[in-house]
Amino acid sequence: MTKFQQLSYKFTFVLFLGILNFSYAQKKVIGYIPNWIDLNTFSNSIQYNKLTHINIAFENPDANGNLSFQSGNNAIIQAAHANNVKVFVSIGGGAISEGGAIRDNFFNQISAGNRASFVQKLKNYVIAHNFDGLDVDLEGPAINGDYGSFITDLAASLHANNKQITAALSQGYGGANVPSYTFSSFDWINIMAYDATGPWNPSSPGQHSPYSLAVQQFNYWTGRGLPASKAIIGLPFYGYGFGSSANQGISYADIVATYPGSENVDQVANTIYYNGIPTIKQKTTFAIQNAGGVMIWQLAQDAVGPKSLLSAINDVINGTQPPQNGVATVYKHCNYDGYAVNLSIGNYTWSQLQAKGVLDNDISSLKVQSGYEMVLYANDNFTGTSIIINANNACLVANSFNDVATSVRVRAITNSSSILIQAENYSNMNGIQTEPTTDSGGGLNVGYADTGDWMAYNSITFPTTGSYLIEYRVASAVSGAVISSDLNGGSIILGNVNIPNTGAWQNWQTISQTVNVNTGTYNFGIYIQNSGVNLNWIRITKVSNAFFKQVVSEEKESILVYPNPVENSLNFSMALKSVKTQIIDFQRGIYLELPIVNDKTLDVSTLTPGIYAVVFEIDGKTITKKFVKK
Structure with a gap:
């Protein structure tokens, strides 16, 4: 299908589109099978019930425009x-499209002088061997000025004989030159x-086929006028190795x-990139x-049994939901219809949601397991x-949040040791006012807070000695606002907190x-160190000390x-390429695994705010570094 893949002849490309229930009865699952493998033997291992079409590739003309039946048998x-x-x-x-005698044969046969004869030979070939249609996989240099006329003439001949015609195309490798009238x-x-x-592009290693x-x-081809129903999304059943595995395709x-x-992943050994089951789904x-x-x-590059990618595709087409390895599930449509994507505990920006298959402004219903909650934001970056x-919601229309989340x-919902303080329920205050809030739950928020204003909340109990996470629900249309919290009228200072400009009050x-x-x-007191903040609520949560005992120093x-x-x-x-690391979540009392982006960086964007530690094992010695996630 591409110059590297065809040259290697170690790949087998499979296109498949599956339709096995009435709701998706017009959807296709198309699997390519290369004719350089033993088709006789392979025919016995094909999961025909999970396919709608098979493309046998490739058979090509000689100098006279004749094709030989390379499939070997029926x-x-x-x-x-x-x-x-x-x-x-x-x-x-x-590879044939790149150059050589076969490409030259194509150029010669699709030219105006030979086109009618070549079209006739192709049509006769399809009929003689009982094919249902013909797939044109001309790419790159092989898409020349005669391509459009060749396609229209060939399509007319095949359609007149109740046969179909398709193409395999890529925007970046000749597809942009295909006339839209075709x-x-x-x-x-x-x-x-x-x-x-x-x-072939070692300076740009990485995923060759991300979501x-x-x-x-899809957007490119439909944007050029291709009907969405004619757009078939190609899936790779192979990967590429970089570094020591460079120049080799891997099934x-x-x-x-x-x-x-x-x-279950898309990368192994730090150098091999492909599509695992979640991405295929x-x-x-x-x-x-x-x-x-x-x-x-x-198709010949697929695994067997529960690891089969074709089976994963079939699961989706038959309505099987993704593996339930998260605590929440978001759906495209109301009533839990459309695509379903599971989410584990963490923070997901727009790009992170997109990588999981969730489109922007596309969530209409969701399910949340008991003990957990989701916060949906209208804009990126929360x-x-x-x-x-914090419960199943069949349609976000009722919440005025349908197709809004970015x-x-x-x-996790904070436990019984958590105290939620509504900002307007102060015992005493100086200088502030309240107003109706548009935040979730409605009610009032505290506003018009100027430097020197304050609020006090009496009789707040901290049940045990230790660490507490204090969360503030804030809004601000200015930059530079600062608040502080304290206990007993300022006798115990808990520290300042900078308030971000959230874009509006x-x-x-x-x-x-x-x-x-x-x-x-x-x-418990809140003091306005620098004006420009609205406050809706404060939540105080006990942070578990269980793991602190393990961190000696x-x-x-x-x-x-x-x-x-x-x-x-x-x-x-320092670089941590060969250093074992673990993350300790003190609040929930668990160990976590997070990706090291490079030798010196840990991605903590999905962590919820709180106290954590990263533990290094170097030369048999354990080193612990605590950090606070904002």
């Missing part, structure tokens, strides 16, 4: 037809939404056989909701109007600080972590 065609699966023959191929001639186009990078590429390619089957658990969900189906390159949901937080955010307090009952010099407090990226003063 085993796959007969078995497919017996299972109501259609079979196409695919001509061309990525879209009406094609029955559909198999969009090669992969190979964004590869070993975002599938969305971008998905080989990857999962070599690396345990690799079916996300892409399939997108295709089912928006496009005409999916195609695969290629800004703008927000709403808190960023999301998923977190009713755009709400939650900020936090972590403090140490001795057991007892106190009068912090080594001050050997490793530095910064910034602290931190919001997104925690940096280290």
